[in-house]
Amino acid sequence: MNFSITEENYIKNIYHLQQQSELVNTNSLAFELQTKPASVTDMLKKLQIKNLLDYEKYKGFRLTNKGNKVAINIVRRHRLWEFFLVTKLGFEWDKVHSIAEELEHVSNQELIQKLDRFLNHPQIDPHGDPIPDGNGKIPIIHQLSIADVIENKKVIVSSVANQSPAILELLNHYHINIGTEIKINQRFSFDRSIEIKVGKYAPCIISELVAKNIFVHHE
Amino acid sequence: MNFSITEENYIKNIYHLQQQSELVNTNSLAFELQTKPASVTDMLKKLQIKNLLDYEKYKGFRLTNKGNKVAINIVRRHRLWEFFLVTKLGFEWDKVHSIAEELEHVSNQELIQKLDRFLNHPQIDPHGDPIPDGNGKIPIIHQLSIADVIENKKVIVSSVANQSPAILELLNHYHINIGTEIKINQRFSFDRSIEIKVGKYAPCIISELVAKNIFVHHE
DNA sequence: ATTTATTTTTAGACAAATCTAAAAAATATA
DNA sequence: TATATTTTTTAGATTTGTCTAAAAATAAAT
Structure with missing residues (x-):
């Protein structure tokens, strides 16, 4: 309908x-x-x-149940588009809401399915809210900052607390983006810096300040 | 307005x-x-x-002049979205028109500008129609099949004449997509096959039949 | 040059979504 | 409990885009 x-x-x-x-x-x-x-x-x-x-x-x-299903589908479309706008088009997360409010009403099912696949089935939108899947199931996801992840864990970047141009420039340098996979290699006690491996790039070290500003989730 | x-x-x-x-x-x-x-x-x-x-x-x-400018802007949005749907989401070109008809009405200027950049400023949509630029200028582009391109020329794939799953499978194998750059290396007279270089992949040879079905343009 | 046919416009009605102003119900207060 | 206040609903009007049926203008045909 x-x-x-x-x-x-x-x-x-x-x-x-x-x-x-x-x-x-x-x-x-x-x-x-x-x-x-x-x-x-x-x-x-x-x-x-x-x-x-x-x-x-x-x-x-x-x-009603029916109304709820419709609502969740709209929320799914909205959050997928937000994810797209930030990760693919390079919008900052605080600027995408109103655009996504328009895109969410384009209701072609195949479009949303293909968009979801293109984005690699993201589970969390750039505001840190969960993205319902195609069946309306809303993932429950524990987010934490990289500073709190135990060693040798692989995580996915879900949001960035500080959205200043300064940190965005740095994250760009590290090839860190929302949705990218990061492995936490080693923590150094001297300055609490952390060695991470971003995607398929060579391992690199980030400061504690940066680590605290990057929020991630498992799987 | x-x-x-x-x-x-x-x-x-x-x-x-x-x-x-x-x-x-x-x-x-x-x-x-x-x-x-x-x-x-x-x-x-x-x-x-x-x-x-x-x-x-x-x-x-x-x-009027004003009406024309508005129209060209709508056409620009429509064709950019069509290009997106085909090259990024993997739709076939004959299925994207109605979806693009909805997307074209999302009129945020920054969205279209960023989409254009993300798509690498395409000049031709998947139906072979020119995409107006941000100033409303419509590129005049000469399309021809790869079979008609002279040796050592670099071209951009603009459309595919035959959209059967069979040829799409093959093009996928060659990493040929709409918008990808191809260099025509050498023509072999025996079977009129053509050696091409697709993007940064190693050179490969395509049959005359394939060459005739791929339409390209310069620059 | 009339008559006929086609195209376009007007007049008036309708549906969706909205509004203002006033009435009705529910809640809070004395 | 009676009164005042807030919340919600109704009644009736408005705007946008549409329609049907009839009238007016244009074009075609005899």
């Missing part, structure tokens, strides 16, 4: 509000969508008729 | 019809857009008010 861009935006925002409280209310959704409560009420009725929403007048509302 | 998806679709289709005849008429545009002539007339008035269209009742219409 296909939904309008407006419907998708409602569904997605209800989904996000539900992460904070089980039941969502009209005013907060109106605020989130930058619209008026009256408009929200209108749309709630439509979504209820389409079986996407459990809604009782004056009592609040929540997504 | 920003335009609705509907407006953009009208502008783009007027542009395409103008390639065939200077003046466009209501019925043909209605046919192209799969809509009714009455709806077209309504939109023509709006586009005229926005200075995108020269329009005289019952006489036909054409894009």
Whole structure:
């Protein structure tokens, strides 16, 4: 089934509000969508008729199973595009949200499947949020900084805490990008620097400061 | 200035019809857009008010300079996305049009600029149509099959005539893709096979049949 | 030059998504 | 418990893009 861009935006925002409280209310959704409560009420009725929403007048509302699946699919598209924009097009992570909000509505299934494969099935987006897989399963992923990874472990870069041009320049030099695989080789106690192996490049040493700013996850 | 998806679709289709005849008429545009002539007339008035269209009742219409610039920008976005879908996501060229029709309406300038750079500033899309540059200049490009390229010339693959899985499998083997650079080394008269060098791979020999199916352009 | 046919436009209606202003329900306060 | 406040909903209007049916203009044919 296909939904309008407006419907998708409602569904997605209800989904996000539900992460904070089980039941969502009209005013907060109106605020989130930058619209008026009256408009929200209108749309709630439509979504209820389409079986996407459990809604009782004056009592609040929540997504049905069906609505939830739709929402997760939108979130998946959004986060895949964010990953693409950062890792392939070189956007900084704080600039991609609004573009991804437009791209997420291009709903061709094969497109998303192929994009996912092209990006190598990323599990975490550049903001550190998990990317649902094609079946709607949301990976639970433990993120930690490189400074906290034990020796001889292979990890994948998920996000970078400090996004200053200075650190981005350095990471570029190390060939470190979001999604790249890193093996932690050895920790040196003198200055707490760490030897790592980035992808297929020769091992190199990064400072503790850099290590603390790179967040990674396993597998 | 920003335009609705509907407006953009009208502008783009007027542009395409103008390639065939200077003046466009209501019925043909209605046919192209799969809509009714009455709806077209309504939109023509709006586009005229926005200075995108020269329009005289019952006489036909054409894009203004401003309208033309907008159209070329949409075409640019469409063809860049088509190039992306084929070369990066592995779609076949006859399957990308409808997806690109959706992606083309994501109008963020920086996105298109970065996409262009990521794709290495392609000049021809997978259908063999030229991709306008950021200033709206449309490259005039001479395409020919590899079989017709003189020795020692470097060319860029622009399209493949036969899109059967059989030839795609073979091209994949040769590392030949749309956008890849090929140097024509030597022609062998016995079977008219041709030695080529694909990118940075070792030289290889392709049959005349393959050569005739690969279209390329210079620079 | 009329008549006929085609093309284009107008007039008025409709659906989606929105708004304002007012009414109704729920919640908080005295 | 009665009153005040907040939240939510309804009623009716608006905008964008569409439609059908009828009228007007243009083009073709006798």
